[in-house]
Amino acid sequence: MxxxxxxxxxxxxxxxxxxxxxxxxxxxxGSQLTLxxxxxxxxxxxxxxxxxxxxxxxxxxxxxxxxxxxxxxxAGSALTDLGVQxxxxxxxxxxxxxxxxPNRNTIMLSVAVAAAVSSGADAVAFGAHSGxxxxxxxxxxxxxxxxxxxxREGNEGxxxxxxxxxAPFIGLTKADIVEVGRQVGVPFEDTWSxxxxxxxxxxxxxTCTERREAFEVAGVxxxxxxxxxxxxxxx
Amino acid sequence: MxxxxxxxxxxxxxxxxxxxxxxxxxxxxGSQLTLxxxxxxxxxxxxxxxxxxxxxxxxxxxxxxxxxxxxxxxAGSALTDLGVQxxxxxxxxxxxxxxxxPNRNTIMLSVAVAAAVSSGADAVAFGAHSGxxxxxxxxxxxxxxxxxxxxREGNEGxxxxxxxxxAPFIGLTKADIVEVGRQVGVPFEDTWSxxxxxxxxxxxxxTCTERREAFEVAGVxxxxxxxxxxxxxxx
Numbered sequence: 064m065x066x067x068x069x070x071x072x073x074x075x076x077x078x079x080x081x082x083x084x085x086x087x088x089x090x091x092x093g094s095q096l097t098l099x100x101x102x103x104x105x106x107x108x109x110x111x112x113x114x115x116x117x118x119x120x121x122x123x124x125x126x127x128x129x130x131x132x133x134x135x136x137x138a139g140s141a142l143t144d145l146g147v148q149x150x151x152x153x154x155x156x157x158x159x160x161x162x163x164x165p166n167r168n169t170i171m172l173s174v175a176v177a178a179a180v181s182s183g184a185d186a187v188a189f190g191a192h193s194g195x196x197x198x199x200x201x202x203x204x205x206x207x208x209x210x211x212x213x214x215r216e217g218n219e220g221x222x223x224x225x226x227x228x229x230a231p232f233i234g235l236t237k238a239d240i241v242e243v244g245r246q247v248g249v250p251f252e253d254t255w256s257x258x259x260x261x262x263x264x265x266x267x268x269x270t271c272t273e274r275r276e277a278f279e280v281a282g283v284x285x286x287x288x289x290x291x292x293x294x295x296x297x298x
Numbered sequence: 299m300x301x302x303x304x305x306x307x308x309x310x311x312x313x314x315x316x317x318x319x320x321x322x323x324x325x326x327x328g329s330q331l332t333l334x335x336x337x338x339x340x341x342x343x344x345x346x347x348x349x350x351x352x353x354x355x356x357x358x359x360x361x362x363x364x365x366x367x368x369x370x371x372x373a374g375s376a377l378t379d380l381g382v383q384x385x386x387x388x389x390x391x392x393x394x395x396x397x398x399x400p401n402r403n404t405i406m407l408s409v410a411v412a413a414a415v416s417s418g419a420d421a422v423a424f425g426a427h428s429g430x431x432x433x434x435x436x437x438x439x440x441x442x443x444x445x446x447x448x449x450r451e452g453n454e455g456x457x458x459x460x461x462x463x464x465a466p467f468i469g470l471t472k473a474d475i476v477e478v479g480r481q482v483g484v485p486f487e488d489t490w491s492x493x494x495x496x497x498x499x500x501x502x503x504x505t506c507t508e509r510r511e512a513f514e515v516a517g518v519x520x521x522x523x524x525x526x527x528x529x530x531x532x533x
Contacts, residue, residue: 127367128367128368129364129367130365130367132362132363132364132365133363133409133412165411165412165415165416165453166408166409166411166412166415166449166452166453167412168452169404169408169411169448169449169452170405170408170409170412173401173404173405173408174368174401174405176400176401176404177368177400177401177402177405180400180401181400200451200452200453200454201451201452201453203451205451206448206451206452209444209447209448209451210448210452212444213404213441213444213445213448214401214404216435216436216438216440216441216444217401217403217404217435217436217441217445218400218401218435218436219435
């Protein structure tokens with residue numbers, strides 16, 4: 064989380080807490096931003112609206128790339144296949160496996176790099192954090208390092224000099240991110256985490272559980288409206 | 299080009315000479331195939347019809363992934379931007395630069411890996427050859443090696459054991475591929491190379507020039523109908 068901020072960055076923006084905080088953090092350091100969201104056939108598109116809202120607050124471009132055709136290809140994931148139930152409760156390897164879209168981060172990063180190369184941005188930024196590591200192999204430093212190497216190899220001469228792949232929160236917990244977000248003024252109420260598509264956050268799915276805990280641990284007031292007022296899973 | 303053929307492979311299929319020959323070569327060796335084509339906002343979609351035709355001949359699945367939204371993002375390429383003229387003449391670094399879609403192969407390979415992981419295929423196959431190396435950095439062995447490493451890192455535990463990224467023609471010239479194609483019975487007349495979308499191959503764009511030369515050098519009869527009967531560029 065040190066070093067000079069990029070002049071212009073493409074931020075992969077899900078509308079959630081992590082990527083919204085990456086965007087605010089970069090904007091706070093003076094970067095011009097394009098927020099890039101993906102519609103890959105999610106159960107609901109609520110997160111796209113939240114990403115748009117965050118971009119609006121920041122005066123940043125917001126682009127949505129429709130990859131919904133991928134939904135047809137990626138059978139067996141809870142996020143794209145309506146036949147698979149979204150797991151409740153705490154994140155764990157067993158229950159959250161079904162939320163993994165194969166190769167999702169490689170796909171999103173690849174498209175973000177293309178967008179960056181085309182638009183002259185000198186960085187792609189991504190909101191992975193330490194809590195993602197255990198179940199998402201494509202949220203680890205070793206993965207990002209290799210992906211950065213592939214990007215350099217596959218686009219020789221194309222990216223602007225000093226092109227970077229940024230995962231500034233890779234060493235932080237989600238509670239740390241909430242604290243960073245508080246410092247840079249993220250409007251947490253305009254971020255969306257819940258995997259289900261209700262009016263308000265369900266409060267019991269894996270990401271809701273994780274979100275609640277992050278605010279609690281950080282000691283930051285959680286403005287999120289949850290449909291259940293008491294966490295379903297004891298810690 | 300040695301070793302055991304994969305049980306089931308996803309072949310990235312453009313409808314052209316190279317990828318069609320990869321498909322026939324794998325089918326000849328007993329692999330079950332899915333041909334995967336991309337619609338990323340090309341000037342014309344003729345190549346998709348040819349890919350479908352090849353899949354039909356082989357009795358293989360054919361899937362088209364619509365990535366046409368990328369066209370909006372990737373301004374400045376002759377293949378997606380109607381404001382840029384398709385260069386005629388022989389391939390060379392200068393004239394063909396405008397045909398490069400940034401990061402295209404990384405994007406296509408990433409999606410193909412997702413399709414392979416989802417469908418239980420044990421390989422992704424790609425038709426890059428030695429003639430692509432000079433202008434397309436993402437057609438080189440060093441790129442494929444790194445991409446294979448990223449795939450392993452990003453999908454730990456997901457791909458079937460022994461998952462492979464195959465670029466069997468990476469060491470061959472296009473003339474060599476024509477010879478391989480002859481041996482495995484590729485219906486060359488049902489492949490499409492031309493970057494322009496005419497009724498028949500134009501005969502003068504970069505890929506037409508390359509295609510003509512490949513048949514000549516290989517000493518194989520070229521069944522292609524070109525709109526110009528004499529090559530426009532002397533060799």
